[in-house]
Amino acid sequence: MVPLITKQWQAIGKEPLAPFYLIIGEEAYLHDETIRRIRAKVDSEEWFSFDLEQASIGDVMLEADTMPFFAEQKGILVNNPILFRASTKEKEKDKEKESKKAVDDFIRWIQHPSPSATVVFSAPYEKLDERKKIVKELKKVAVVIEAAPLSEQDQKSWIVSQFRAYDKQPSDELVQWIAASPSGLEFKRNEIQKAALYKGDETNVELVDFQEVAAPVLEDNVFALGEAYFLNQREQALGIYHELLKQKEEPLKLVALLASQLRLLIQVGYYKKLGYHSAQIAGQIKAHPYRVKLMMEHPLADQEQILVSKLKALAEVDMELKSSGMKKERILELYLLEK
Template sequence: MTPGELKRALKARQFPSLLLLYGEERFFLEETLEKLLKLVVPSESSDFNYNLFHGKTARGSEVYDVARTFPVFSSLRLVVVRDVQLLPAAELDKLLPYLQDPVAETVLVLTADKIDGRRKFYQQFKKRGTLVEFKKYYDNQIPAFVKDRAGQNGITFAEPAMALFCKRVGSNLQEIAGELDKLTTYLGDRTVVDVADVQTIVSDTRVDSVFELTDAIGRQDSKRALSLLNRLLADGTAPLVVLAMLARHFRQMWKAHYLLEQRLGKKEVAKGIGINPYFLDGLLQQVRVFPAARYQGIFEQMLEVDLALKSSGAHASALLEQMVLGICQQDQGI
């Protein structure tokens, strides 16, 4: 079952007796759990009909006994086992008999980051229960999520505001939902978010600084580039994170350069590098500054710094400064 199918089933008050929620996208998983609790167990009876276990400390026999207990003053009981992947195999196998004969009045929900499909328990669960995987969202899926979530809050974005918001918030859905709630409160009676609203409420100096740093490097403005690099480090961004963000940005530029040479349109270029077209124009402005011949040298320097950061006792900021200066001076033949 897909997350969308499960959402429709819950809306129709159709609750699977055996449900396994798993995957990297914790936001939707947690949201689904919260919805199940509200729908399956009314607040006035939750003390009697809601049981929560944790995989690290749970005992299979105890979960089995509770799941077989009939609800009190309610039609359903909800039993949740969080992080079931931490439950030892021997304890997990104690639930196998329950899979063969689940109680109709119990909704047994298991959650996990990932599952081992080779285990007998999961093979049996797949045959008799419902599995729903929550996959991690890609960057190019974020604008659709923002638009949908904003609509639930009763607000919409002007197109430039959407581009800036998505650029600043990253891909953590929990953080995105939080920033949207703050924006909604800030707007008051207004319903349309503009650029000024995003600039006021949402900030991500790391993303902005990395983009500005790349721009400064492209213009061989070493003074500006070093200033931006030191700002990132002073703000507490780890050196390896700075390097990873730069490497990701330059990989996108290199791939965009190649796709442009194939005479592809903007939509195809954006799809090819895995970003939303909202973000493309700014990236392409930087792509035009960097000749194709520069990228190999840039990545070689980044690889050297990566190895040095992980293996030597050299000062991290000095290594990054040297790399930035090297990239800035590459076209100047220094």
């Protein structure tokens, strides 16, 4: 199944640009890639940017209505359209009141857009204020592009397509591993490129190939740290911990991530005892199915008493880190040395 945003990118490449695009969501890569594709169809001399935290809607309208000088079409990127979201700061509310006339003018203006301008509104927010008239009216005339995190299935399709761009075929295990990572798409895209180049003329790419060249991801390193500690592999756990300290990771942050890992393992073990399969558990606890699958196979998944004991000890470490005068790095190190 092709993700909707991929179809929209294809339309941008094949069809004339629309008068308005509205990009909504917090996935930076999808924002940047959409803008890049639109910008590629506009003469560089006729590309303009506005930031609505400094400029006004009126400035955007004036530029759009000004005929392009170097080409038939101009492009206008509008960043931080704060008028499209709920006002959270007093200065935003004051600015909104002051610009009410400009907003009314804008709503009338979008009904008759400039034939020589494409205006792209980049809204890097989780959602807009759907109650606002300006949002309702713009959505009626704009091409709305969701730049939210991809669903699991869409992300898997995207990962495969990224490898295929280099004539590579990733294994199912590798696709699941990358999809389960909390990293953003831009980071994943760069890591996929590294793995593809590393394989040279070979077509198939396995998880071990990817891990050979991939940059360390904090959550994955903490997962490995937890695995080593939970299985009483003290030397390995300390080695990973000291490596994380070299990367300037804070013990308090590591404790929070380890606690999250323990809670996930406890939850998976609980539902496993009830006879749930991995997909059902993932739905219940809102976790990635691949992570759940790994946890279900964990040798301590059925040892709830041991896991709860370790979680309580970790809570004490958290308190000590926040109150003790002892060196923070040493506090967590002592915890990792305990049996």
